[in-house]
Amino acid sequence: MLKQQLNFKLSQKLSPQQIQLMKLIQLPTQAFEQRISQEMEENPALETGKDEEDAFDDDFSNEDSYDEDYDEGSEVIETDINVDDYLSDDETPSYKLSANNYSADDEERQTPYASGTSFNQHLMQQLSTYRLDEEEEEIALFLVGSVDESGYIRRELRDIVDDLAFTQNVYTTEKKIEKVLQIVQELDPAGVGARSLQECLLIQLKRKEETPSVVLATKIIEEVFDQFSKKHYKKLLQKFDITEDQLRDAIHEVESLNPKPGGTYSGNTRMVEHVVPDFAIKIIDGELDLTLNGRNAPELHVSREYTDMLKGYKESKDKSKSQKDAVIFIKQKLDAAKWFIDAIKQRQQTLFVTMNSIMHHQEEYFLSGDERKLKPMILKDIADKIGMDVSTVSRVANSKYVDTPYGTKLIKEFFSESMKNDQGEDVSTKEIKKILEITIGEENKRKPLTDDKLAKILKEKGYPIARRTIAKYREQLDLPVARLRKEI
Structure with a gap:
């Protein structure tokens, strides 16, 4: 009821x-x-x-x-x-x-951006200078359309074969796509069309003049890229039987390359936010x-x-x-x-x-x-x-x-949140992060400081912080671990 x-x-x-x-x-x-x-x-x-x-x-x-x-x-x-x-x-x-505080200085001033062409259009325009048959042109245009804003093609070739068949009615093979992909990778900027960072760096190195440092850098990237990316420099010195100066020159050649070739295209500046x-x-x-x-x-x-x-x-x-x-x-x-x-x-x-x-x-x-x-x-x-x-x-x-x-x-x-220093005073976590950043910036790059050592240094400066907290702040500051900060 x-x-x-x-x-x-x-x-x-x-x-x-x-x-x-x-x-x-x-x-x-x-x-x-x-x-x-x-x-x-x-x-x-x-x-x-x-x-x-x-x-x-x-x-x-x-x-x-x-x-x-x-x-x-x-x-x-x-x-x-x-x-x-x-x-x-x-x-x-x-x-x-x-507006009592209004003045002519407050008038809106915006930076004009050129309309230009998009990154993909820029690549397509370059394709017109190559002699391609109808099928190759279809594949090349599809590959260019698959290039992301960083300049990479992040898809497996077998997936591209299926997509070409379903969407473009083009039936081809991975071998044919690989051949056309090499043409796309000849376009500017250097490194565009790569499927991985390793391939991107190799494409750029092959366009450089063959100096001893470039040849060595190419061998390192081709053969021991994983060890190089983890900065296992001692293993590299032993494997190639080279001096530290030779390795330093090769590293310098790699560091001069662009890991994101698409990001340098001038047309992308139109996406900058106006604050x-x-x-x-x-x-x-x-x-x-x-x-x-x-x-x-x-x-x-x-x-x-x-x-x-x-x-x-x-x-x-x-x-x-x-x-x-x-x-x-x-x-x-x-x-x-x-x-x-x-x-x-x-x-x-x-x-x-x-x-x-x-x-x-x-x-x-x-x-x-x-x-x-x-x-x-x-x-x-x-x-x-x-x-x-x-x-x-x-x-x-x-x-x-x-x-x-x-x-x-x-x-x-x-x-920011607060933490206690050794004197019992509240200090900002921003202050601690800044001191941590300065400490890492002043370290000896041949022997970078580990998180344990950083924790001891900050404790000596009056900031008793645990190692895991150091690791968290370091990640927030986008700073790599000690091994990856090491230099020759």
Whole structure:
């Protein structure tokens, strides 16, 4: 049997305005500009730029009652909207915003990129200089289309044979594909079309002049590539009966080669991401000065035409049904515009307050640029200082950049966990990683330091860290193990 019961409970739900604000806060500058453009397209009551006149007339005061101007048949309008609320202006309206820190230096400057041809098109153009029969041309075009952005063909020949049969209706053999592949590997840049790093290096070495060091490098790559990649130099010296100088010259030849030939193609520069800093920090007279990018503080106002429409409606004696419908539409657009501009104003304040707190927390770093001066800082530290939620600070830090005297930095990089030093003080893991990086950079490359030795050195410097932690930090810094850092 079904039972009915009544329960009371408290729940917290975000208003549409709060949701809109959170979405705006997490947007970086470029996405924020696109969002403004989208809103202006959807809401004709919203305009950008300086308003030639005040958006409201002082002739209208709150003393005039909107209810007195309506007939008895306009009850819905009377309860839904008061025209005076949109025409009166006792104080500067909140949506009369301007960018106080805007200057000509904040104007958008983008690096133009040449349209050019793609990497694959560049290779296909070179194929036209070869004499190929119809089948060979089909195979060559398919192979070029299989080249990835690094310049490699990472597929087995037998798989290519099947794909040619199913997709191109070309029935061939692995031997024929191997023959055409050699033609593709003659294209520029050198090394393109290789199926492995070993093959890529050999293709480039064969195009070099046959000096003793090049001949030796070719033998090493062909015969003992695995030992070479693991830097077992003693075994190489014994196998080829050579001196350290000869091996050093051969290694130098290999190091001069390009392991990713496709990455050097100029057409790929079009894929570079254009970063626009959301903040700028400058040092003026020994003090830090923070500014918000002017593009984050647009000048927005309500359309003058919409306020004129409301004014005409108020002064009209005979109010038709179509006029009442128009007023409801105008009210919706004005509310949406005001909510949006208020959200932008709150976004500006939230961004500035959050970044200002981060700047003062990391003041020593911003004044010196020394990453060892970075203090431990987590999201909660900043959230407690500014009285906001951790999620709000996360939205500000996650995808925003700041222009500093030491380069453009991602804000979330200033956050790090803390560890205790030998004196019991909290130090940032960023500081420890920087010291580790410097220690490895200063080591004797003929006898690189192992993780155990690195742990002992850092302990002597006052940072008692376990070997496994050293290994973790080294991997995060993209530094190889000691054996792979060894040089002749």
